[in-house]
Each structure stands twice: as C-alpha cells, then as structure tokens.
Amino acid sequence: MFTPVRLGPLRLRNRFVRTATFEGMSPNGAPTEALIEHHRQVARGGVGLDTVAYCSVSNDGRSYATQLWMRPEIVPGLRRLTDAVHGEGAAVSLQLGHCGYFSNRRVIGGAPLGPSRLLCTYGLSLSRAMSEADLERVIADFGRAAALAREAGFDALELHAGHGYLLSQFLSPYTNRRADHWGGLLERRARLTLEVVRAVRAAVGERMALLVKVNLRDGFAGGLELDEAIDVMRLIEREAVDALVLSGGFVSRTPFYMLRGELPVREMAAAQPAWLTRVGMTLFGRLLVPAHPFAEAFFLDEARQVRTAVRLPLVLVGGLRSRAAIAAALAEGFDLVALGRPLIHDPDFVRKLERGELERSGCEPCNVCVAEMDRGGVRCPRADYKQKPSA
Numbered sequence: 216m217f218t219p220v221r222l223g224p225l226r227l228r229n230r231f232v233r234t235a236t237f238e239g240m241s242p243n244g245a246p247t248e249a250l251i252e253h254h255r256q257v258a259r260g261g262v263g264l265d266t267v268a269y270c271s272v273s274n275d276g277r278s279y280a281t282q283l284w285m286r287p288e289i290v291p292g293l294r295r296l297t298d299a300v301h302g303e304g305a306a307v308s309l310q311l312g313h314c315g316y317f318s319n320r321r322v323i324g325g326a327p328l329g330p331s332r333l334l335c336t337y338g339l340s341l342s343r344a345m346s347e348a349d350l351e352r353v354i355a356d357f358g359r360a361a362a363l364a365r366e367a368g369f370d371a372l373e374l375h376a377g378h379g380y381l382l383s384q385f386l387s388p389y390t391n392r393r394a395d396h397w398g399g400l401l402e403r404r405a406r407l408t409l410e411v412v413r414a415v416r417a418a419v420g421e422r423m424a425l426l427v428k429v430n431l432r433d434g435f436a437g438g439l440e441l442d443e444a445i446d447v448m449r450l451i452e453r454e455a456v457d458a459l460v461l462s463g464g465f466v467s468r469t470p471f472y473m474l475r476g477e478l479p480v481r482e483m484a485a486a487q488p489a490w491l492t493r494v495g496m497t498l499f500g501r502l503l504v505p506a507h508p509f510a511e512a513f514f515l516d517e518a519r520q521v522r523t524a525v526r527l528p529l530v531l532v533g534g535l536r537s538r539a540a541i542a543a544a545l546a547e548g549f550d551l552v553a554l555g556r557p558l559i560h561d562p563d564f565v566r567k568l569e570r571g572e573l574e575r576s577g578c579e580p581c582n583v584c585v586a587e588m589d590r591g592g593v594r595c596p597r598a599d600y601k602q603k604p605s606a
Contacts, residue, residue, distance in 0.1 A: 479583045
C-alpha cells in the first residue's frame, strides 16, 4: 500500500487517495485559505492523491453557496492550492460535476436543470427538463472547466457520475424519463456521461489522469442497480479514462448510503440557518433520510463483481478503516483505496499507518462531520486533532 503506483500519466507515491469529500470552505464559489490549508494538511499526512471536492462546472450546478464553481477568476486561488499540495509531495485531483435537479434555486437564481421535470424533496424545487441546447452547453462547460483546472495545476480530474449528480441522474432510470436519444435504453442514458468524458479528454489531452466516479447502486428501488452499473462501466472503459472510483447512493434519496453509520439529525438541524428547516429536520429527519448500518469496506462485495468485469484500474471507497481491510482490498486486485472520514478525523492517518503507530483509524461513523459542512467547514469535532473552520 505504500509503494508507488502509476495512474495514467501520473506516478503516485502510494495507493492512498483522499476521496472527494465536500469541504464547505468556498464561500461565493471561490477557494479560501482554509480550503488550501485543509488540503495542505491532508497532503502532508501522506496520501498519494488528494481530491478537491464538488467543483461545479457552472454556477447553475451548485447545491451550496460554499461549493466551488469553475471560472477564470478562481484559477489563481486554485493554483495556490495545487502548489501547496505539490509542496507536500502529493498529486492533486479536482472533482468536476453538476448537481442537476437538486441544485439549490436560491444559490443559482433560477429553476434547476434535470434530465426530466422532477420534484426534489431535498431542495423543495421543481426542475425543468434539459433541452438540446442545455445539454450542449453543459458538455462544453465540462470541457471548459477541465481546461481551467489544467491551468490551475491539477494533475488529475474526477468526473462525478455518481451520487445522483447530473450525470448520475441521466444514468438512473428513476430520474431519466426521457423518450429521446438521451433516455430509455441504457446506452442512451449513458450518452451524456460519455460525451462529457470525450469533451474533457479533448480539453486536457493526455497529460492529466482522468477518473470517473460511478455508482454501484443508487440504493433504492427503481434506481440504478449493479447489473446496469457494470454495463455503464464497460461503456466508460472504451473511452480514454484512467480509473473508475466505485461508490453508491443518491443525495436526494439515499444520502447516507454512501456513508453508512449514524444519522446526526440533531447536529444537522442545529446547523441550518432557517428556523423552519431546523424544525422540519428535527421532526422528520429520521423519517425522510433512511439509515444504513456501517460495516468496514461496505462496498466490497459489489465492487468484486466489477473487478471481474472490467480491466480499468479501480479505486475502492467506502468504510475502509484498518490496515487489514486496506491490505485485503489491494490483494483482491483493487488498484487504489480512497479514504474520507478517517482523514477528516486525522489527516496524518496514512503517515501513522506507514510508521506503524496505529493499525486502524479512530474515526467512528457518527457522521457529525456532515453537519460541520454547514458550520464553516468540514471537521471532526470529536477528534484529538482540531482543524479550524473557515471564516
């Protein structure tokens, strides 16, 4: 796990990836010193590849006002971030995406876009079905954002085609109810993802590694299931992609499917600025958000089936906590392992594993860090290590 590995054009110092975990440190969609310091500390802690999370390719693709969106004005700030990560010996990736129908109307100043006309209970908004012009513009936005990311010094890009974001919405039969050549059969539902992959690769050439995050399952009846997910991955494998990141869940339906563990309803409610939202979340949070019990390496069984079906390098994410579980995953043929909450709990986790100072993370799946995203920046309030939230 601590030996160098190739990822497309990159040589990573080890097989550890900081998975794209929303930081909540980008007010007005721009990077801050808090965001830069957060990633500097993760890189100093020993990961091979750090990932900056949830950068929207356009303003209308954001669900939070503290979510990055790519434009020329933020390139200098992002360059400071990539320089900071490189200075600690790690490579750095930027996750590009678009929230689609659960973009926040108040943040984007208009109706969200989606594959179909959909009511989103997550944001209490109604989307409009994307036109051909909308689709062409979004594909171009992905390419433009990718080119700016290269200018900002990123080594890799991760395209977000999971978790119910826009590309995932087109892949899922639950949200894609179109009858044209963007919907229906899986090959048509996958068209937007493939067009985006091609546009991004054309924009950045072969000098950047390109990863795609995909769902193994959406996590609810009527959503994308494993058999179709594998077919999607086989289609992606035909493109100029360097790895797949295997995840699951749908933010607007099963947000904790990708996390597992406790539902911190009280803490999440307290972090909401609007009193009505606080009351509603307190009263109905446990009814509206399904809980999923935590188990270490909880995506491993489904991921094994992908490993036998595709040849692309695979990144395993989902509840990896111990040296034993990480070693077992690598032994089964997964090329890299991705960590989220353990690095929020302690950004030095990888270094401590390498030095033999511990065998497993002290992170418990309380998920209180999720609520902290709305309090100025993600952190673990229960850890010995304390990171200052952004202003």
